[in-house]
Amino acid sequence: MSKPSIPQGTRDFSPEVVRKRQYMLNLLKGIFEQYGFQPLETPAMENLVTLTGKYGEEGDKLIFKILNNGLHELKDAKREKVAEDWNKMLEKPFSSPAITERALRYDLTIPFARFVVMNQNELAFPFRRYQMQPVWRADRPQRGRYREFWQCDADVVGSTSLINEAELLCIYQAAFHAMKLPQVTIKINSRKLLAGLAEVSGNAALMMDITIALDKLDKIGWDGVAKELEQRGISADGISSIREIISVTGTNEEQLAALEAIMSGSAIGLQGIEELRKTLAYHQSLVNTAWDSTIEVDISLARGLNYYTGVIVEVTTSAVSMGSIGGGGRYDDLTGLFGLKGLSGVGVSFGIDRIYDVLEELQLFPAALSVATQVMIVNFGGENEAYALRALQPLRQAGVTAEIYPDAAKFDKQMKYANKRNISYVLIAGDDERAANKYSLKNFTTGEQQLLSLEECMAHISSQG
RNA sequence: GAGGCUGUAGCUCAGUUGGUUAGAGCAUCAGAUUGUGGUUCUGAGGGUCGGGGGUUCGAGACCCCUCAGCCUCCCCA
Numbered sequence: 001m002s003k004p005s006i007p008q009g010t011r012d013f014s015p016e017v018v019r020k021r022q023y024m025l026n027l028l029k030g031i032f033e034q035y036g037f038q039p040l041e042t043p044a045m046e047n048l049v050t051l052t053g054k055y056g057e058e059g060d061k062l063i064f065k066i067l068n069n070g071l072h073e074l075k076d077a078k079r080e081k082v083a084e085d086w087n088k089m090l091e092k093p094f095s096s097p098a099i100t101e102r103a104l105r106y107d108l109t110i111p112f113a114r115f116v117v118m119n120q121n122e123l124a125f126p127f128r129r130y131q132m133q134p135v136w137r138a139d140r141p142q143r144g145r146y147r148e149f150w151q152c153d154a155d156v157v158g159s160t161s162l163i164n165e166a167e168l169l170c171i172y173q174a175a176f177h178a179m180k181l182p183q184v185t186i187k188i189n190s191r192k193l194l195a196g197l198a199e200v201s202g203n204a205a206l207m208m209d210i211t212i213a214l215d216k217l218d219k220i221g222w223d224g225v226a227k228e229l230e231q232r233g234i235s236a237d238g239i240s241s242i243r244e245i246i247s248v249t250g251t252n253e254e255q256l257a258a259l260e261a262i263m264s265g266s267a268i269g270l271q272g273i274e275e276l277r278k279t280l281a282y283h284q285s286l287v288n289t290a291w292d293s294t295i296e297v298d299i300s301l302a303r304g305l306n307y308y309t310g311v312i313v314e315v316t317t318s319a320v321s322m323g324s325i326g327g328g329g330r331y332d333d334l335t336g337l338f339g340l341k342g343l344s345g346v347g348v349s350f351g352i353d354r355i356y357d358v359l360e361e362l363q364l365f366p367a368a369l370s371v372a373t374q375v376m377i378v379n380f381g382g383e384n385e386a387y388a389l390r391a392l393q394p395l396r397q398a399g400v401t402a403e404i405y406p407d408a409a410k411f412d413k414q415m416k417y418a419n420k421r422n423i424s425y426v427l428i429a430g431d432d433e434r435a436a437n438k439y440s441l442k443n444f445t446t447g448e449q450q451l452l453s454l455e456e457c458m459a460h461i462s463s464q465g
Numbered sequence: 466g467a468g469g470c471u472g473u474a475g476c477u478c479a480g481u482u483g484g485u486u487a488g489a490g491c492a493u494c495a496g497a498u499u500g501u502g503g504u505u506c507u508g509a510g511g512g513u514c515g516g517g518g519g520u521u522c523g524a525g526a527c528c529c530c531u532c533a534g535c536c537u538c539c540c541c542a
Contacts, residue, residue, distance in 0.1 A: 058539085378501090412500090420502090420503095
């Protein structure tokens with residue numbers, strides 16, 4: 001006998017877990033809507049060409065591809081094409097529409113960009129949308145990393161105003177405040193600042209290499225970063241100027257002021273500094289003082305996705321050992337990939353699977369999330385069953401969640417079931433009750449039992465909750 | 466792509482230098498108790514010890530291969 005199983009990196013969500021996930025999703029949804037974002041859903045699968053080349057070389061490898069149907073029915077030239085392309089696939093990374101036309105979506109941003117381009121004439125820009133759906137990656141699963149996981153994204157497209165950046169920072173703060181998640185830090189940087197850093201260090205062309213190396217500062221320390229910079233072809237002078245830049249400390253404004261001096265020769269770097277200043281200023285005028293998460297300028301923040309062009313952010317909590325729980329940034333020309341030029345966007349993403357793990361570990365889910373049925377009617381079968389059934393609809397119409405045990409099983413079996421289900425009341429409708437046109441209502445918490453009319457039962461339950 | 470750990474009942478796990486018929490807790494079912502749950506007590510069912518090969522008088526244990534899961538690095542949420 002083969003034991004049933006689910007694919008690696010996927011999970012079932014039990015009723016209790018779904019309640020907790022819905023708690024997070026409902027909370028995020030409420031905040032997104034409060035900020036004027038509209039819901040959007042896109043298909044689980046996209047055309048493969050929509051996705052390839054958007055996530056870098058590594059990303060392409062992690063896209064789940066879907067095998068075309070009916071390959072065995074192909075004839076002649078098409079059949080030969082499949083055989084030929086199949087051999088290519090066996091030899092090198094290669095995709096063929098003859099074999100795989102579709103793939104599971106890898107994130108929510110690219111499908112969003114695709115949607116915007118397809119619907120550009122109907123949408124009112126700036127267009128603000130939020131989207132909460134699963135995405136799939138053919139990664140090796142490990143702690144906090146799954147092959148199927150959910151993203152919750154909020155993006156604004158069609159506006160270059162930094163008010164958008166500031167509002168998205170507020171959304172992060174509002175959300176983590178509502179979840180009561182402690183020690184949250186939102187790191188903020190700008191790709192332009194990173195470009196300036198590359199320029200000042202004399203390696204403008206190696207900006208990506210520098211940012212990739214810098215991004216590891218937390219993990220491998222400065223010595224490790226220096227070694228990696230060297231490997232990536234940065235000169236000793238360059239490395240020491242990079243060190244000078246990332247050694248800048250102090251408050252956000254102090255850092256920006258210091259960077260401004262260092263980057264006086266880099267137009268793009270100064271532009272990045274100015275953008276961060278404005279973003280933080282807008283944020284100041286929007287912020288709710290109750291929010292306790294901090295926003296920190298961090299020049300070493302890089303983020304892997306290569307379509308970011310302006311402000312970038314990443315969220316972490318030091319309360320638990322876990323990677324980032326959210327991230328985002330501005331992408332000036334995302335829709336340009338699909339032929340719509342000049343439309344700038346900015347967005348953030350919540351990694352709710354990781355946030356779930358964090359909330360669970362810190363026991364931050366509200367205790368009252370489980371919703372048990374209020375009343376279960378015991379089923380004695382025959383005439384008594386009919387009598388019991390008559391009570392069900394009035395209870396439900398009175399707003400009481402109610403169910404009947406569907407089989408005339410042994411009494412103690414039904415009671416055990418009610419107990420296991422955490423049901424608050426059991427309604428007993430047997431010979432004696434039916435003769436009196438009443439019901440025995442048993443409170444499962446106290447064990448107390450009363451013979452009452454149906455109306456009295458409903459009144460009692462409503463008053464006790 | 467590289468490396469490490471673990472596979473024994475539905476679940477979590479014991480199982481001594483290789484030695485009779487592989488155990489426990491939980492869960493399930495039955496009974497004590499046919500109209501009263503939780504707490505008890507009694508009993509029962511449930512295993513190709515991941516799979517294949519090898520060493521041995523004898524393998525759950527040792528060796529080889531293989532599969533699966535978990536974890537770490539890379540990268541990411």
